[in-house]
Amino acid sequence: MTDTPLEFGDPSDLEQLRGEFRGWLAENPLPERGADEPVPVFLHRWHKQLHSGGWVGLDVPEEFGGRGLTTLHQVAISDELGAQQAPGVPRIGYLAQALLKFANDEQRRRLLPRMLAGDDVWCQGFSEPGAGSDLAGMSTVAEKRGDHYIVRGQKLWTSYAQYSNLCLLLARTDRDGVAHKSISAFILPLDRPGVTVRPLKAHNGDDEFCELFLDDVRIEESELIGNEGDGWPLAMTTVSYERNALDTGHLSKYGLLVERLRAVVGERGNDLPDGLRSEVGRCFVDYEGLVAHTRRRIAERIAGVEAPFDSSIDKLLMTRTEQRLYETAIKVLPEALYEDGNEVFAEYLYSRAASVYGGTSQIQRNIIAKRILRLPS
The missing domain is CATH 1.20.140.10 (Butyryl-CoA Dehydrogenase, subunit A, domain 3)
Structure with a gap:
């Protein structure tokens, strides 16, 4: 834990919140991981436990399933978890901020409460075999056809996709456009026809990463997040928290x-x-x-x-x-x-x-x- 308070004109209740959270952690300690329990299953149990205490999405408005507090309140909880050597607040927090900024109200009301509660499990479909660190070089394409898109391509290093039911997917919607301005973001249900998830097992036995194959996958226009071309700033919002x-x-x-x-x-x-x-x-x-x-x-x-x-x-x-x-x-x-x-x-x-x-x-x-x-x- 940082040894001095965050000096941003801290809300007067910030230290009180930290104390309440420490007390809650004392009564609701980190559960033990089962001998054969996959890491994401264990982390999902911890996610649900934190949510049950009201410790997920503190800076998300109440109308979307959060507590309507501030960034500093959420950061304080993350800081306390680190001090306890516990897994942090679920990484969906990054995606929640992206949806808050770019999704429409209908999408926010439908998706955010379930995301924060752990009722939906999300993964990120960002990196590709030829565009890992250089995200703007992606080749996955979403072709507009009337009221829907047809998506073709491949994603790589998609963490825990095999344990997820939804994917925040990035795809190029303008093949001839400027690289950073022609990427769009979509909500992709992973049970959609044409989606294949293939886990990659590391030498130590972990199966954290997956390949994601997209073969003429239909994505509805209503599943576009924001406008066409918003994919790059959405991704930058996500990584700024990560x-x-x-x-x-x-x-x-x-x-x-x-x-x-x-x-x-x-x-x-x-x-x-x-x-x-x-x-x-x-x-x-x-x-x-x-x-x-x-x-x-x-x-x-x-x-x-x-x-x-x-x-x-x-x-x-x-x-x-x-x-x-x-x-x-x-x-x-x-x-x-x-x-x-x-x-x-x-x-x-x-x-x-x-x-x-x-x-x-x-x-x-x-x-x-x-x-x-x-x-x-």
Whole structure:
């Protein structure tokens, strides 16, 4: 958990909300995961449990199934979950914000309450075999035919599609248009004829990712979200939440580990090589820099500042902080390498993918260079 309050003119009830949530967590702890229970099934149980307590969609208007509070209230809950080392608020929160901004009222009233309650399970149909980090290069096409579209293409890395019933799908609706302005977003029921979901099993046995094949799939005009061409800004809205370490609860988790490493240095400092003590110091600097940056980004959101490409900065800073922190941790805490179930080592292994998933670091640097710094190609 961040060690000082979020300094944005915090609502007077924010600390009270944190206290209420801590009390609720004490009485409703994270359930145990069954021995053979798939991760998404476990996370869905946790989602339903959080929703039953009123802790999902705090910043979603009441008419759409939320509590009608503010961004800071939702961020505070995410921060508390991270401090408890619990899974964060369900990732559908990112999609909920996209629907709030781009969907029409009928779609919001129909979809958001069920999304927040976990009655519908969503996945994201964004990346493709030839357009992963470079999302604008997608080739999936939605061809308009009267009152509906026919969609053809393939999606890849679609997380937990086999456990989902709805997909937020991106497809190109203008083959000749500018790449970023010709992508549209759709609601796709995954039981629709022509949809094939094929899980991909990793070497460690996980089946997190799926291929999604779309063979002449009919999507109704009423299932278009927003207008044609709104797909890119909708996707940027989604990733702006996904890449903010305060929204996801990662910031407080990083803070706990930083303090743990600092304590070890305080206890065993003379036994540690100078270089390793310096690495812990760099982790602290990275963390404090990320704290300041994420607070600035939340303040910009509250002020209504639109900065669609700044999420690339968020992604790079979060990746650097996470990878350096866990790489340093297994040096300072070598027992993490051989203790069964040690979370530090597990997080270290997963952190290696941070520079790839959600947009590679190389692509994010290109976006920053071209779209923010306006450097010549």
